Amino acid sequence: MEKVEEIPKETLLEIYKTMHKIRTYEETLAKWYYEGKTPRFDISAGPIPGELHLSSGQESAAVGVCLHLKPEDAVVGTHRAHHFAIAKGVDLKKMTAEIFGKATGLSGGKGGHMHLFDAYQNFSCSGIVGASFPQAVGVGIAAKLKGEDYVAVAVGGDGAANQGTFHEALNLAAIWKLPVIFVIEDNSWAISVPKEKSTAVSKNSERAAAYGVPGVSVDGTDVIAVYEVAKEAVERARRGEGPTLIEIKVYRLRGHFEGDPQHYRPKEDLELAKQKDPLLNFEKALLEKGIVTEEELNKIKEENIKEVQEAIDFAVNSPYPEPEEALKAVFAGGE
Amino acid sequence: MARKLPMYKAISEAIAQEMERDKNVFVMGEDIGAYGGIFGATSGLLEKFGPERVRDTPITESAFIGAALGAASKGMRPIVELMFVDFFGVAMDQIYNHIAKAHYMSGGQVKMPIVITTAMGGGYSDAAQHSQCLYGLFAHVPGLKIVIPSNSYDAKGLMISAIRDDNPVMYFFHKGLMGLGWMPSPPEAAVEVPEEPYTVPIGEAKVVREGSDVTIVGVAKTVHEGIWAAEELEKEGMSAEVIDLRSLVPLDKKTLLESVKKTGRLVIADEDYRSYGMSGEIIATVVENGISLEAPPVRVAYPDVPVPYSRVLEKYVLPDKEKIINAVKSIM
Numbered sequence: 001m002e003k004v005e006e007i008p009k010e011t012l013l014e015i016y017k018t019m020h021k022i023r024t025y026e027e028t029l030a031k032w033y034y035e036g037k038t039p040r041f042d043i044s045a046g047p048i049p050g051e052l053h054l055s056s057g058q059e060s061a062a063v064g065v066c067l068h069l070k071p072e073d074a075v076v077g078t079h080r081a082h083h084f085a086i087a088k089g090v091d092l093k094k095m096t097a098e099i100f101g102k103a104t105g106l107s108g109g110k111g112g113h114m115h116l117f118d119a120y121q122n123f124s125c126s127g128i129v130g131a132s133f134p135q136a137v138g139v140g141i142a143a144k145l146k147g148e149d150y151v152a153v154a155v156g157g158d159g160a161a162n163q164g165t166f167h168e169a170l171n172l173a174a175i176w177k178l179p180v181i182f183v184i185e186d187n188s189w190a191i192s193v194p195k196e197k198s199t200a201v202s203k204n205s206e207r208a209a210a211y212g213v214p215g216v217s218v219d220g221t222d223v224i225a226v227y228e229v230a231k232e233a234v235e236r237a238r239r240g241e242g243p244t245l246i247e248i249k250v251y252r253l254r255g256h257f258e259g260d261p262q263h264y265r266p267k268e269d270l271e272l273a274k275q276k277d278p279l280l281n282f283e284k285a286l287l288e289k290g291i292v293t294e295e296e297l298n299k300i301k302e303e304n305i306k307e308v309q310e311a312i313d314f315a316v317n318s319p320y321p322e323p324e325e326a327l328k329a330v331f332a333g334g335e
Numbered sequence: 336m337a338r339k340l341p342m343y344k345a346i347s348e349a350i351a352q353e354m355e356r357d358k359n360v361f362v363m364g365e366d367i368g369a370y371g372g373i374f375g376a377t378s379g380l381l382e383k384f385g386p387e388r389v390r391d392t393p394i395t396e397s398a399f400i401g402a403a404l405g406a407a408s409k410g411m412r413p414i415v416e417l418m419f420v421d422f423f424g425v426a427m428d429q430i431y432n433h434i435a436k437a438h439y440m441s442g443g444q445v446k447m448p449i450v451i452t453t454a455m456g457g458g459y460s461d462a463a464q465h466s467q468c469l470y471g472l473f474a475h476v477p478g479l480k481i482v483i484p485s486n487s488y489d490a491k492g493l494m495i496s497a498i499r500d501d502n503p504v505m506y507f508f509h510k511g512l513m514g515l516g517w518m519p520s521p522p523e524a525a526v527e528v529p530e531e532p533y534t535v536p537i538g539e540a541k542v543v544r545e546g547s548d549v550t551i552v553g554v555a556k557t558v559h560e561g562i563w564a565a566e567e568l569e570k571e572g573m574s575a576e577v578i579d580l581r582s583l584v585p586l587d588k589k590t591l592l593e594s595v596k597k598t599g600r601l602v603i604a605d606e607d608y609r610s611y612g613m614s615g616e617i618i619a620t621v622v623e624n625g626i627s628l629e630a631p632p633v634r635v636a637y638p639d640v641p642v643p644y645s646r647v648l649e650k651y652v653l654p655d656k657e658k659i660i661n662a663v664k665s666i667m
Contacts, residue, residue, distance in 0.1 A: 112644025
């Protein structure tokens with residue numbers, strides 16, 4: 001966290017606020033997820049049914065990257081995308097309502113947690129591993145053809161970096177010099193498969209060389225390092241100099257999905273994740289360097305808790321969609 | 336000796352017994368080793384057979400499913416699991432252009448004894464990319480056998496048949512029948528399963544409930560919904576026969592036609608999309624064989640919409656007992 005003193009305090013507070021908001025959101029959502037799922041875990045039960053992939057421990061990746069983005073810039077996320085959605089500025093109330101399956105949600109309850117769409121913020125995500133990369137390439141093509149300066153960020157995990165889509169999209173973005181930032185969030189686990197058993201190189205950023213693209217690896221426990229690397233990549237993309245691959249080393253604080261018994265995961269690995277917590281790490285640095293006071297942080301925390309609670313309340317109190325809505329909007333231009 | 340087993344255990348037991356019997360059988364897929372398969376279908380295999388024969392793969396479906404073809408061409412009998420049928424798009428070329436066609440294109444020189452296993456089905460709010468059935472998509476392609484058990488007895492017998500078959504077999508299991516504990520599953524899916532290996536022939540449907548007024552045709556979860564519907568209908572004086580197709584390819588036309596000839600009425604319960612799929616194929620088969628029905632056939636299938644997330648929306652479109660009852664009543 002050497003460069004923290006070079007960043008304006010206002011920016012540091014914004015970074016902290018967004019990271020803390022994400023953490024608060026995810027931990028609150030987890031509590032709601034287990035409503036109706038205890039004592040016996042039933043994935044179909046409770047106010048949030050289905051799978052839930054939370055991003056705790058990975059906030060630095062989203063915040064470090066998205067702070068450089070404007071609404072016109074696109075982010076294509078993964079199945080684990082709440083942190084990127086929040087950092088990108090997706091409306092928290094509508095997003096929460098979507099996760100609760102309510103009519104007031106981003107997609108009126110049709111999409112759910114893995115399929116969050118916000119056209120204004122140019123945010124989308126999906127449940128298919130590796131699907132983001134080619135889609136971001138397409139946004140890059142649009143920017144080029146329209147003569148606009150927006151950029152696209154494609155997010156994938158270390159598991160996704162073994163998908164053909166990753167390699168094909170990197171090559172396309174490289175040969176066409178497209179404004180795309182490829183972000184690999186390396187949390188070391190593709191569900192139960194550890195990275196060392198899926199990937200022969202230690203860093204996915206090394207793979208960039210195969211496509212003639214700059215590749216950078218950055219420690220995600222240091223949000224400022226991520227912020228700096230992403231700044232350069234976004235600026236480079238905006239200048240029309242082409243794509244960058246950024247690998248961000250993060251740690252998964254929770255299971256792959258909620259309810260994951262994680263019996264495949266050594267206890268030490270989970271302990272390590274707790275030590276590498278990017279939020280606590282940042283908080284500690286801010287306080288130790290005397291950049292902020294406890295009071296300032298507490299104020300931010302309270303604001304976040306309030307905002308998250310308001311989003312939850314909005315979702316809980318919203319109506320469910322009319323069942324017949326299920327049959328509508330398959331096609332554009334009518335029902 | 337038979338004992339009651341949930342479907343996931345019946346499947347993993349079948350694979351284990353075939354791996355013991357035949358050293359050419361091996362398994363590849365995502366999270367099939369240490370995790371035992373996200374839906375438990377490979378539980379215990381890594382411990383028994385080790386990482387050479389039970390291979391956890393990276394997320395590289397084109398590569399490991401394509402590799403199944405190469406291994407099969409050298410006499411191996413690979414079982415490859417792709418977690419959710421929804422994910423198959425990423426590896427489709429290897430399946431429909433290569434594995435399905437290699438025997439034919441090679442003039443019979445190359446055999447493809449491959450089992451491709453996958454989870455299907457919704458009803459638990461996993462939304463549009465984790466809830467589909469899509470068996471119709473694969474059944475459409477010549478060269479792939481399609482089996483779909485509705486209970487643990489058939490699950491074991493069909494798996495053993497699939498492994499011993501010299502053709503590629505797509506083996507679908509419905510998540511909502513696996514008996515996983517963390518996902519709802521009807522107790523009727525967990526039945527007595529003999530300990531010793533046995534086969535259920537591919538291409539044989541089963542009349543799971545006899546009746547005289549209407550034939551309800553289902554597969555996987557809709558078989559149970561059909562039986563529950565038949566039980567309700569009986570109270571109202573209607574006698575429904577329920578057929579569990581068990582295999583879509585080859586389709587057991589004989590059992591289907593005999594039943595429809597007897598009852599004169601047909602309702603198809605199909606969790607896959609309605610158009611261009613299983614339900615249409617069943618009706619076409621009946622019509623082509625000149626069976627005249629007493630009333631138009633009815634399809635209780637997934638309307639042609641993606642699977643919505645919100646519970647109320649999904650329930651509205653998912654084929655279930657009530658929809659089958661209404662369908663039967665509409666033609667009685």
